[in-house]
Structures are given as C-alpha cells and as structure tokens.
Amino acid sequence: MHQLPPDHPRIPSEKTGILLANLGTPDSPDYWPMRRYLSEFLSDKRVVDYPAWLWQPILQGPILARRPSKSGANYRMIWNNEANESPLMTITKAQTAAVAEWAEGRYGDKVMVEFAMRYGNPSTRSVLRRMVEAGCSRLLFFPLYPHYAGATVATANDELFRGLMKEKWQPTLRIVPPYFDEDDYIAALANSVRAGLAEDVDILLCSYHGLPERYLREGDPYHCQCHKTTRRLREALGWDETKIKTTFQSKFGPESWLQPYTVEEVARQAEAGNKRVAVIAPAFSSDCIETLEEIQGEIQESFTHAGGERFTYIPCLNAGEEHMAVLTRLIETNLAGWTL
Ligand SMILES: C=CC1=C(C)c2cc3[nH]c(cc4nc(cc5[nH]c(cc1n2)c(C)c5CCC(=O)O)C(CCC(=O)O)=C4C)c(C)c3C=C
Ligand SMILES: [Fe+2]
Numbered sequence: 088m089h090q091l092p093p094d095h096p097r098i099p100s101e102k103t104g105i106l107l108a109n110l111g112t113p114d115s116p117d118y119w120p121m122r123r124y125l126s127e128f129l130s131d132k133r134v135v136d137y138p139a140w141l142w143q144p145i146l147q148g149p150i151l152a153r154r155p156s157k158s159g160a161n162y163r164m165i166w167n168n169e170a171n172e173s174p175l176m177t178i179t180k181a182q183t184a185a186v187a188e189w190a191e192g193r194y195g196d197k198v199m200v201e202f203a204m205r206y207g208n209p210s211t212r213s214v215l216r217r218m219v220e221a222g223c224s225r226l227l228f229f230p231l232y233p234h235y236a237g238a239t240v241a242t243a244n245d246e247l248f249r250g251l252m253k254e255k256w257q258p259t260l261r262i263v264p265p266y267f268d269e270d271d272y273i274a275a276l277a278n279s280v281r282a283g284l285a286e287d288v289d290i291l292l293c294s295y296h297g298l299p300e301r302y303l304r305e306g307d308p309y310h311c312q313c314h315k316t317t318r319r320l321r322e323a324l325g326w327d328e329t330k331i332k333t334t335f336q337s338k339f340g341p342e343s344w345l346q347p348y349t350v351e352e353v354a355r356q357a358e359a360g361n362k363r364v365a366v367i368a369p370a371f372s373s374d375c376i377e378t379l380e381e382i383q384g385e386i387q388e389s390f391t392h393a394g395g396e397r398f399t400y401i402p403c404l405n406a407g408e409e410h411m412a413v414l415t416r417l418i419e420t421n422l423a424g425w426t427l
C-alpha cells in the first residue's frame with residue numbers, strides 16, 4: 088500500500104449528507120439583527136428583481152429605516168422566549184431532529200443530517216463546509232417548501248451552488264423536488280383540516296404566500312401548483328367547489344400580487360354571510376411570522392371587523408408525525424441507488 092506523505096489532507100470516512108434548507112429568520116427581533124436579515128432577504132434578485140441601481144437606494148433608505156422596527160415588533164409577539172429564537176427556527180430544528188433520528192435508525196452512522204438557512208444563520212455556506220469537512224461525498228439537498236417558486240426553491244439552490252463552487256472536492260448532488268402533488272402530503276393536509284375543525288365551517292381558505300403577478304407571467308409555476316394543491320385537498324375532503332378557495336397573502340410593495348388577497352377575501356366572505364371561516368396555509372412547511380402573526384393577527388382582524396364570527400386557523404404540518412412521514416419518505420425515495 089502506498090504511503091501517504093505527511094502533509095496529505097485528512098480523508099474522513101465517506102458519508103451521505105442530508106441537508107434540509109429553510110428560508111431563514113432574524114437572530115433577534117431587535118432593530119439591527121432585523122435590518123441585517125431583511126437587507127439580505129430583500130437584496131436577493133430572486134425575491135425582488137428590480138435592477139440594483141433602482142432598488143438598493145429605496146431598500147437601504149426608506150424601507151430599511153422603517154421595516155426592521157415594524158417587523159421586529161411583530162416578531163416580538165410570536166418570539167419563542169424560552170429558546171430565544173423565532174418559531175420558524177424552533178420548528179426547523181424539531182424537523183431536523185426527527186429526520187436525524189429516523190436516518191440513524193434507517194442508515195446508521197453513514198448519514199449526517201443538518202439544516203441551513205438561505206438568509207441569516209446558520210448559513211448554507213457554513214453548513215455545507217462542515218458537511219464536506221465531515222466526509223459527505225454525497226449530498227441530498229431538501230428545500231423545505233412544498234411548492235416551487237423562484238423566490239424560495241430556486242434561491243435556496245442558487246445559494247447551495249454558490250457554496251459548492253468554493254469546494255475543492257464537491258459532493259455528488261441530488262435535490263428533492265417540490266412535494267405539493269404527493270398523495271401523502273395531500274392526505275396529511277386533509278387530516279389536519281379534519282383535526283383542526285371542531286365544527287363545520289362555511290368556507291376554508293387555502294392562503295398561500297403571495298408573489299408579484301408578473302412572476303407568474305414570466306414563467307414561475309408557483310401559482311398553478313398552489314391551485315392544484317387546493318383542488319386535490321378539496322377532492323381528498325370530498326367537498327364541493329363552493330367550500331374551499333385559493334387566496335394569497337403577504338403582499339409587499341406597489342406591484343400587483345397574486346390574487347385574491349386573503350386579507351380582503353375574509354372580509355368579503357363575512358360580508359356575504361359566511362360567518363365561520365377557516366384558514367390553512369399549505370405553502371408553509373412550518374408556522375412562522377406569516378401564519379402566527381399575519382393570519383392570526385391582521386387577517387383575523389379583517390374578518391372580525393367585517394362581521395365574521397368564528398375564525399379558525401389550521402396550523403402547518405410542522406414537525407408532526409404525518410409531515411415527518413412525508414419528508415422521510417421523500418428522503419428515502421431520493422436516496423435510492425446510493426449505497427449507504
Ligand atoms: C418582498 C418580496 C417577497 C417575496 C416575493 C416572498 C416570497 C415568499 N416568501 C415565502 C415564505 C416566507 N416569507 C417569510 C417572510 C417574509 N417574506 C418577505 C417578502 C417576500 N417573500 C418578507 C419581507 C418577510 C419578513 C417578514 C416581514 O418583514 O414581514 C417567511 C417567514 C420567516 C420567519 O422568520 O418567520 C416565510 C416562511 C414564500 C413561500 C414565498 C413565495 C412563494
Ligand atoms: Fe416571504
């Protein structure tokens with residue numbers, strides 16, 4: 088056997104890495120951490136695609152002067168004070184722990200399970216470096232979004248690719264595809280509706296995070312995938328078309344976004360006599376500021392203000408058993424053929 092020279096790099100035993108990727112969240116609701124997070128997020132061309140010469144002065148000027156305090160106050164209302172982190176972080180950690188426990192039982196110590204964020208911490212680059220260093224010669228990357236959007240999945244991938252560009256020894260890569268159309272995901276959503284409704288409702292709104300309408304015209308399939316999720320959920324529940332509707336939330340900026348807007352639709356429903364409305368947010372793999380604060384705050388208030396009587400929010404699938412069964416099944420499928 089040939090002798091390694093003394094300065095030969097350390098060669099760890101080979102592993103398969105499973106890297107869960109989520110959006111990211113501020114380190115704290117205070118002004119500067121909020122500003123850093125929002126600046127990174129809103130400077131991403133996949134999210135806001137205006138040319139930098141036009142957008143950056145607006146972003147770094149009026150927007151980042153005000154929004155960190157306003158959003159920080161909202162984050163403070165939902166903050167997990169015990170762990171000193173946002174709910175998105177707490178839930179992503181719980182999902183990662185559940186995947187790690189499953190993977191250890193299924194594959195032993197040949198797999199390494201981690202999570203990384205697209206914005207903020209832990210950064211995709213730093214986690215990728217650690218996984219390569221630990222010997223991950225194969226990497227399964229799993230963006231934790233049921234639906235594809237340029238502003239979510241593509242930018243998570245971009246960030247991973249940028250990280251890989253810096254690696255001397257790149258792992259072989261696979262990416263778990265969007266899972267909005269998987270039977271077990273639809274069944275899990277339907278079960279969460281059944282479990283979340285103590286009594287009958289007049290209408291269920293499937294409220295998806297919005298996007299500028301223009302992104303749809305430019306080829307982003309997100310809008311169609313959302314509508315398909317609503318249709319399949321309706322079929323799984325055995326409901327007719329009047330009882331479930333697709334809406335979009337979280338509009339940002341002056342452009343027209345995907346419609347109808349949830350905040351307006353709940354008011355229209357209440358005014359039309361539908362006094363018992365439920366909302367579910369199928370595009371989020373975990374509860375976050377957009378569901379805990381926006382849906383259960385601003386959107387619920389709009390409904391009550393318009394005369395609505397009973398508002399039910401159906402939580403995201405989070406680290407629940409059924410969701411974890413979907414995620415680990417997808418991981419297993421996408422690892423097929425890789426000898427572990
Ligand atoms: C400005 C444009 C934005 C686009 C386009 C956008 C798309 C998009 N976002 C999610 C999921 C999440 N977004 C979250 C927060 C959030 N989103 C935007 C802006 C856009 N999102 C902002 C400015 C924020 C920060 C909060 C705020 O200041 O209001 C979150 C929650 C993060 C958390 O910490 O809890 C998620 C999740 C999707 C799925 C999507 C496109 C399909
Ligand atoms: Fe967003």
Ligand SMILES: [Fe+2]
Nearest residue numbers: 310311312314
């Ligand atoms: Fe469409």
